[in-house]
Amino acid sequence: MHDKQNREPDNTAIRVALWRALHVQVDSPPHVLEDEVGLRLADPEEGWRQRPDMDPEGTSSFRASIVARARYIEDLVTEQLDNGVIQYVILGAGLDTFAQRRPEIASRMRVFEVDQPDTQAWKRQRLIELGFDIPEWLRLVSVDFEAGGSWWEQLKTAGFDATRPAVVASTGVTQYLTKDAIMDTLRQVARLAPGSTLAMTFLLPFELTESELRSEAEAAEKGARSSGTPFISFFTPPEMLALAQEAGFREVQHVSATELNKRYFSGRTDNLRLPSGEEFLIATT
Numbered sequence: 217m218h219d220k221q222n223r224e225p226d227n228t229a230i231r232v233a234l235w236r237a238l239h240v241q242v243d244s245p246p247h248v249l250e251d252e253v254g255l256r257l258a259d260p261e262e263g264w265r266q267r268p269d270m271d272p273e274g275t276s277s278f279r280a281s282i283v284a285r286a287r288y289i290e291d292l293v294t295e296q297l298d299n300g301v302i303q304y305v306i307l308g309a310g311l312d313t314f315a316q317r318r319p320e321i322a323s324r325m326r327v328f329e330v331d332q333p334d335t336q337a338w339k340r341q342r343l344i345e346l347g348f349d350i351p352e353w354l355r356l357v358s359v360d361f362e363a364g365g366s367w368w369e370q371l372k373t374a375g376f377d378a379t380r381p382a383v384v385a386s387t388g389v390t391q392y393l394t395k396d397a398i399m400d401t402l403r404q405v406a407r408l409a410p411g412s413t414l415a416m417t418f419l420l421p422f423e424l425t426e427s428e429l430r431s432e433a434e435a436a437e438k439g440a441r442s443s444g445t446p447f448i449s450f451f452t453p454p455e456m457l458a459l460a461q462e463a464g465f466r467e468v469q470h471v472s473a474t475e476l477n478k479r480y481f482s483g484r485t486d487n488l489r490l491p492s493g494e495e496f497l498i499a500t501t
Contacts, residue, residue: 225335229310230258231269232388235279236286238265242272244486249283249290253313257342280490284476288496289385289415290314294321296383296413302326303382307367307401308389310335315354316343326353328374330367333358368404381411381501388494391419391447395459398449402463405499412501414465417494421450424492453495460499471496 224230233254240247264270293304293314302325306312309329315322329336336358343350350356355374359365372378384405390398405414451459453470460468473492481489 224338225310225331228388229335230260232282233258233311233313234260234264234270235275235282238270238272238275239279239283241265243276243279243488244484247283248280248480249287251283251286251313251317253316254311256346257311257313257339259342276488277491280481280488281473281494284480284490285387285417285494285496287480288471288476289387290318290321292413292415292498293325293383293385296381297321297325299411301381301383301411301413303376303380304328305371305376305382305384306330307384307386311339315351316348323351323353326355326375328355328357328371328376330357330359330371333360379409381409381413384408384412384414386414386416388417390416390451391449393449395449399459399463402460402465402499406460406464406501408501410466410501414460414497414499416497416499418451418456418497419447419449420452420493420495424452456495456497460497463499465499465501467500469498471498 233251236249236251237255240250240252269275304314304322304325305328306314307330309331312329315327315329329339331339336356340350340356357367357370357374359367359370361367376382386401393401401416402414405412453472457468457470472495473490476496477489
């Protein structure tokens with residue numbers, strides 16, 4: 217078994233990977249996203265599906281949210297590639313597996329996965345152990361955020377071309393950051409070359425989530441707090457759009473959970489759908 221010492225990703229990143237795999241294993245086709253590579257990377261203990269946070273019924277809304285946001289980003293990246301955008305940056309990449317699952321798309325781009333040094337070292341080791349190549353077009357960019365590291369400087373060092381447009385994805389991250397830190401990211405991406413796109417998720421205040429799912433959202437917040445990664449930032453859509461405009465983006469758009477449900481979950485017979493709660497900001501330079 218691989219070395220699982222202190223270098224493995226945090227519990228949140230592993231849970232996300234397992235939920236993506238669970239979608240394939242327990243939900244009816246058509247699957248919104250087919251990803252069991254993350255499961256192979258995480259290599260959980262036997263019986264992982266019996267964990268309380270993997271209960272198929274109790275976690276269906278979270279699972280739907282995870283696969284919908286990943287699919288939406290991949291559709292956006294494919295669309296932008298058709299428009300000539302060949303740089304893709306994933307902030308807080310964790311166990312993202314786009315490069316391994318979709319090489320027919322990713323190999324036509326330069327993909328930059330940005331995360332903490334320990335996570336990147338762990339992932340590099342696991343990819344090698346599993347027989348995956350780390351091709352020239354895939355850059356695992358290590359940034360020590362806790363020590364004040366600059367993802368922008370490290371990105372340039374890794375070969376990012378600031379004169380060419382890019383897609384930048386930041387999903388499942390803003391709730392852990394201060395408003396100032398979020399604004400720093402928005403301002404940095406807003407300075408990218410014209411034609412660049414930021415896709416960033418944000419959490420609605422609990423009182424704006426669907427009432428029947430509010431207890432689940434609050435339980436998720438409690439779990440995050442107990443694991444040392446509390447939720448600290450929530451935004452209404454107008455607040456998030458205003459921040460992006462203040463940061464200097466040319467166009468800003470809110471993509472709601474309702475829109476994602478229409479796009480990815482219409483016509484399903486298993487009632488799988490994502491709740492209101494996590495929404496998208498799409499901003500272009």
